[in-house]
Amino acid sequence: MSKRFIRGLGLLLAGTFLAAACAQGGGAGGDKGEIIIATNFPTSGADRASGRGPEAGANYAVQTAATVKGFKLSVKNYDDAVNGVHDPQKGAQNFTDMVNNSKILGVVGPFNSNVARATIPVANKANLVMISPSNTNECLTQDFPYCDPKPAALRDASQPNNYFRIAAPDTVQGPAMADFAIDTLKITKIAVWSDNETFGKGVADNFAKRFTSKGGTVVVRQDFDTKTTSDFKPFLQRAKDAGAAGIYAGATSATKGCIPRAQSKGILDVPYLGPDGIGDSQCVKDAGDQATDKMYFTNAAADASQDASNKDLIDAFKKAFPQKDDSGAYTFPGYDCAKILIDAIGRAIDAAGGNMPTRKQVLQAVQDTKNLKLSTGTYSFDKNGDPTSATMAFYQYKPSKSDWDFVKQFGVGQ
Amino acid sequence: MGAVGEAIRRRRSDLRSGLTGRALDVGLYVLILAFLFLLGTRVIEHGPDYLLQIFFFALANGAIYALIALGYTMVYGIIELINFAHGDVFAFGAFASASLIPLFGLSEGQVWGPFTILQLLAVFVVTMLLCAVLNVSIERIAYRPLRHAPRLAPLITAIGMSFFLEGAMFLWKGPSSVHYPDVLPDLSFTILGARVGVKEITVWITTIVLVVGLALFIDRSRLGKAMRATAQDRDAAQLMGIDIDRTIAATFFIGAVLAGAGGIMYGLSYNTAVFDLGFSAGLVAFTAAVFGGIGNIYGAAIGGLVLGLIRTFWDGYFDSAWSDVVIFAILIMVLVFRPTGILGMRVPEK
Numbered sequence: 001m002s003k004r005f006i007r008g009l010g011l012l013l014a015g016t017f018l019a020a021a022c023a024q025g026g027g028a029g030g031d032k033g034e035i036i037i038a039t040n041f042p043t044s045g046a047d048r049a050s051g052r053g054p055e056a057g058a059n060y061a062v063q064t065a066a067t068v069k070g071f072k073l074s075v076k077n078y079d080d081a082v083n084g085v086h087d088p089q090k091g092a093q094n095f096t097d098m099v100n101n102s103k104i105l106g107v108v109g110p111f112n113s114n115v116a117r118a119t120i121p122v123a124n125k126a127n128l129v130m131i132s133p134s135n136t137n138e139c140l141t142q143d144f145p146y147c148d149p150k151p152a153a154l155r156d157a158s159q160p161n162n163y164f165r166i167a168a169p170d171t172v173q174g175p176a177m178a179d180f181a182i183d184t185l186k187i188t189k190i191a192v193w194s195d196n197e198t199f200g201k202g203v204a205d206n207f208a209k210r211f212t213s214k215g216g217t218v219v220v221r222q223d224f225d226t227k228t229t230s231d232f233k234p235f236l237q238r239a240k241d242a243g244a245a246g247i248y249a250g251a252t253s254a255t256k257g258c259i260p261r262a263q264s265k266g267i268l269d270v271p272y273l274g275p276d277g278i279g280d281s282q283c284v285k286d287a288g289d290q291a292t293d294k295m296y297f298t299n300a301a302a303d304a305s306q307d308a309s310n311k312d313l314i315d316a317f318k319k320a321f322p323q324k325d326d327s328g329a330y331t332f333p334g335y336d337c338a339k340i341l342i343d344a345i346g347r348a349i350d351a352a353g354g355n356m357p358t359r360k361q362v363l364q365a366v367q368d369t370k371n372l373k374l375s376t377g378t379y380s381f382d383k384n385g386d387p388t389s390a391t392m393a394f395y396q397y398k399p400s401k402s403d404w405d406f407v408k409q410f411g412v413g414q
Numbered sequence: 415m416g417a418v419g420e421a422i423r424r425r426r427s428d429l430r431s432g433l434t435g436r437a438l439d440v441g442l443y444v445l446i447l448a449f450l451f452l453l454g455t456r457v458i459e460h461g462p463d464y465l466l467q468i469f470f471f472a473l474a475n476g477a478i479y480a481l482i483a484l485g486y487t488m489v490y491g492i493i494e495l496i497n498f499a500h501g502d503v504f505a506f507g508a509f510a511s512a513s514l515i516p517l518f519g520l521s522e523g524q525v526w527g528p529f530t531i532l533q534l535l536a537v538f539v540v541t542m543l544l545c546a547v548l549n550v551s552i553e554r555i556a557y558r559p560l561r562h563a564p565r566l567a568p569l570i571t572a573i574g575m576s577f578f579l580e581g582a583m584f585l586w587k588g589p590s591s592v593h594y595p596d597v598l599p600d601l602s603f604t605i606l607g608a609r610v611g612v613k614e615i616t617v618w619i620t621t622i623v624l625v626v627g628l629a630l631f632i633d634r635s636r637l638g639k640a641m642r643a644t645a646q647d648r649d650a651a652q653l654m655g656i657d658i659d660r661t662i663a664a665t666f667f668i669g670a671v672l673a674g675a676g677g678i679m680y681g682l683s684y685n686t687a688v689f690d691l692g693f694s695a696g697l698v699a700f701t702a703a704v705f706g707g708i709g710n711i712y713g714a715a716i717g718g719l720v721l722g723l724i725r726t727f728w729d730g731y732f733d734s735a736w737s738d739v740v741i742f743a744i745l746i747m748v749l750v751f752r753p754t755g756i757l758g759m760r761v762p763e764k
């Protein structure tokens with residue numbers, strides 16, 4: 001058997017390599033040249049549910065603009081997911097590739113805070129501007145005593161800041177949910193767990209801090225290595241034993257964010273709260289028959305559909321991008337980031353006398369963005385790259401609609 | 415003069431190593447006592463109901479580890495190979511049964527009757543058979559041709575098979591976690607203030623039936639005797655007329671049957687499965703097998719149970735982030751003092 005078997009195996013392997021080696025084509029000319037806007041999101045596997053929305057939004061913005069001051073605009077999409085989970089190393093690799101492509105003048109992304117932490121230093125050295133629709137970790141831009149690494153450590157002191165975002169940081173997202181839990185849901189005792197990642201732990205800590213300072217009690221606090229943990233029943237039992245009337249999950253769907261909800265069946269049926277990371281269809285799938293109207297999440301960006309003037313835009317977008325995962329909570333924030341970038345590139349071209357601007361000129365133009373009215377808000381940036389005003393939205397799962405439903409939103413200052 | 419100096423120096427170093435050795439022992443005992451004291455205060459703080467509840471969860475957890483560990487230990491006992499693909503056979507069991515459950519007409523939150531028990535039993539049997547066929551094929555393709563090759567060769571094909579299976583499951587169900595339908599009825603009993611659900615009872619009963627069945631099979635049946643003989647001395651067994659290939663294939667078959675059952679129970683207990691689940695679960699189960707004494711069937715069962723207890727108790731009373739650290743720290747301590755595991759290895763000297 002062995003010879004034929006080995007030959008067959010060889011054929012199989014050769015086929016695999018051939019398939020993997022298949023190259024991608026693309027690229028075309030414009031009048032004055034081509035400017036590329038890159039996107040960097042996790043768009044395969046479990047994380048596609050979160051990453052595809054903003055990618056589609058940014059692509060739509062570039063497609064509708066098509067040109068800027070005589071330059072042809074195009075988009076190049078990068079995926080930072082490895083085995084379906086966002087990966088900082090993959091992100092850094094993508095950014096190295098972008099830095100080496102002189103046509104790329106700006107990046108929309110990344111989606112996840114830990115990917116941002118790995119990619120800011122790469123882009124900073126090359127003055128490549130990046131705008132994230134969804135990064136919420138406060139330590140990316142602001143210096144707090146507990147920040148490790150400090151924001152300054154991610155940047156070269158001699159270079160201007162290249163990192164901007166339009167989402168409200170975790171210092172706001174966690175506390176906003178704490179306010180919601182105490183004021184609206186009337187919860188006074190809560191159990192908090194996190195996936196021990198930059199984002200998950202950060203948002204859980206900020207939630208717990210505000211919850212405690214408003215007079216509530218965090219009765220159980222646990223951090224899990226979600227790669228090896230699949231049994232959350234001891235945690236849930238502990239929460240029940242301590243009288244928890246709610247659970248806060250500092251996690252994302254890719255880090256088992258909603259699996260404790262499924263396991264709480266028969267143990268503890270209380271409101272299940274989380275950050276934007278659990279606000280997707282994967283979470284609902286994971287929760288199984290425990291996906292009820294007791295699940296809530298915060299979104300660090302406004303819901304575009306709440307503004308009636310966005311109706312035409314949303315309809316047109318849905319016609320161009322009809323897939324279900326094209327429309328997510330961060331689709332229009334992604335669209336807006338690309339809009340900010342296109343607007344800035346336009347001003348940078350003017351500053352360069354109508355010629356191809358340098359990356360530094362684009363970066364300066366983004367920093368100078370003043371009161372730009374877009375689908376999810378009116379944007380200006382402070383010197384750290386944070387938006388001067390942001391919006392926090394709340395969603396609740398509605399079994400009758402089999403989807404997350406908007407509850408309310410409010411503006412938050414920094 | 416030189417000789418005297420040498421002697422004095424040796425005396426001194428003896429004394430020193432004796433002292434440090436004793437200090438280490440004392441340190442270890444102090445550490446263990448401090449830990450037990452800490453655990454004791456936590457247990458008292460949470461009360462007896464909670465203790466019993468955690469204990470019930472721990473038993474179910476340990477039973478699943480034990481079922482996977484048995485497959486590792488049986489294969490190691492007979493051909494001294496660590497079947498790295500075994501964890502992935504377990505994961506395959508979870509995936510296959512997740513697909514079979516709707517196929518056999520079961521669904522989440524349904525009404526239960528005698529017929530539903532038959533349906534679930536059918537899921538068990540078909541999944542276990544599928545896993546067995548898979549594991550026997552792995553042995554046929556990747557291990558049997560290499561039986562007389564140097565030791566490292568089958569080790570590498572085992573790792574290769576593990577990655578191959580993970581890749582295949584990745585292509586099959588995708589990279590995201592799959593929701594495992596919660597088909598067991600949402601019934602529970604209260605025993606001394608602690609809640610025992612149908613989930614836990616199913617896991618316990620299945621494990622006990624399978625482990626007792628396995629023990630009887632190995633002790634009493636002809637094939638079991640052939641397995642023991644092959645493990646002891648393959649060449650002598652062959653001379654006595656035992657079909658070695660068949661016996662080894664049977665070992666893989668039985669190991670996979672247990673892993674398949676473990677996969678179903680994992681799914682039923684935690685309601686989730688992911689394509690690379692076999693790696694982490696397999697690592698813990700393999701640890702359990704070494705912990706109990708590799709090659710020793712009772713050792714694997716006890717090792718699995720102990721590891722389940724440690725993990726769940728740690729999760730229940732201390733900080734979960736440290737669970738793996740604690741499990742492996744205890745493993746190191748046990749192996750330093752008892753290199754052959756709790757019950758001792760059952761591997762022939764060669």
